[in-house]
Amino acid sequence: RKEVEQDPGPFNVPEGATVAFNCTYSNSASQSFFWYRQDCRKEPKLLMSVYSSGNEDGRFTAQLNRASQYISLLIRDSKLSDSATYLCAVNTGFQKLVFGTGTRLLVSP
Amino acid sequence: NAGVTQTPKFQVLKTGQSMTLQCAQDMNHNSMYWYRQDPGMGLRLIYYSASEGTTDKGEVPNGYNVSRLNKREFSLRLESAAPSQTSVYFCASSPGVSNEQFFGPGTRLTVL
Numbered sequence: 001r002k003e004v005e006q007d008p009g010p011f012n013v014p015e016g017a018t019v020a021f022n023c024t025y026s027n028s029a030s031q032s033f034f035w036y037r038q039d040c041r042k043e044p045k046l047l048m049s050v051y052s053s054g055n056e057d058g059r060f061t062a063q064l065n066r067a068s069q070y071i072s073l074l075i076r077d078s079k080l081s082d083s084a085t086y087l088c089a090v091n092t093g094f095q096k097l098v099f100g101t102g103t104r105l106l107v108s109p
Numbered sequence: 110n111a112g113v114t115q116t117p118k119f120q121v122l123k124t125g126q127s128m129t130l131q132c133a134q135d136m137n138h139n140s141m142y143w144y145r146q147d148p149g150m151g152l153r154l155i156y157y158s159a160s161e162g163t164t165d166k167g168e169v170p171n172g173y174n175v176s177r178l179n180k181r182e183f184s185l186r187l188e189s190a191a192p193s194q195t196s197v198y199f200c201a202s203s204p205g206v207s208n209e210q211f212f213g214p215g216t217r218l219t220v221l
Contacts, residue, residue: 032207032209034209049209097210
């Protein structure tokens with residue numbers, strides 16, 4: 001089993017839709033969790049950290065489910081500009097972050 | 110603040126040539142990383158430096174060497190480039206190894 005797994009997608013949604021991605025991790029000792037956004041031919045950019053209590057930043061909500069070992073990212077009221085690949089990153093307990101391969105989101109008019 | 114900078118942005122090499130990719134950060138971060146990203150493979154860690162003066166192998170270190178020149182700079186060297194090293198290379202830095210990482214703009218390398 002991979003340390004961090006994501007559904008590659010693509011997720012095709014219309015503008016205004018709500019979409020959610022999950023990211024599962026294998027190491028129950030993981031302590032730090034992050035979501036990144038990567039546009040085509042660009043570097044990954046930090047979108048948000050994921051806290052135990054969950055956190056929200058505008059239209060984006062991140063949550064952690066330790067019992068089932070996954071994190072989620074919810075995007076409300078999708079915009080065309082949200083089209084990108086979303087990477088999760090997990091501190092696996094051996095200190096380094098491990099990145100998922102990403103979930104591609106396509107928002108259409 | 111420029112964040113993480115990388116040079117060059119693009120490079121074409123012939124098989125067997127050598128080159129060094131440069132990376133610098135101005136955020137006073139302790140940890141720095143080199144990744145390669147290939148289609149369908151995600152980010153793969155080549156080498157990292159948890160702190161100035163230390164370097165460790167990542168998932169795919171073969172064919173590469175690194176130098177943590179000082180706290181700001183972390184270079185990646187290809188001694189004898191191979192077509193399998195054609196990729197996009199990202200440098201990243203973080204306050205510590207378990208913290209969020211910040212990426213440079215990448216170097217697109219083609220080895221013919």
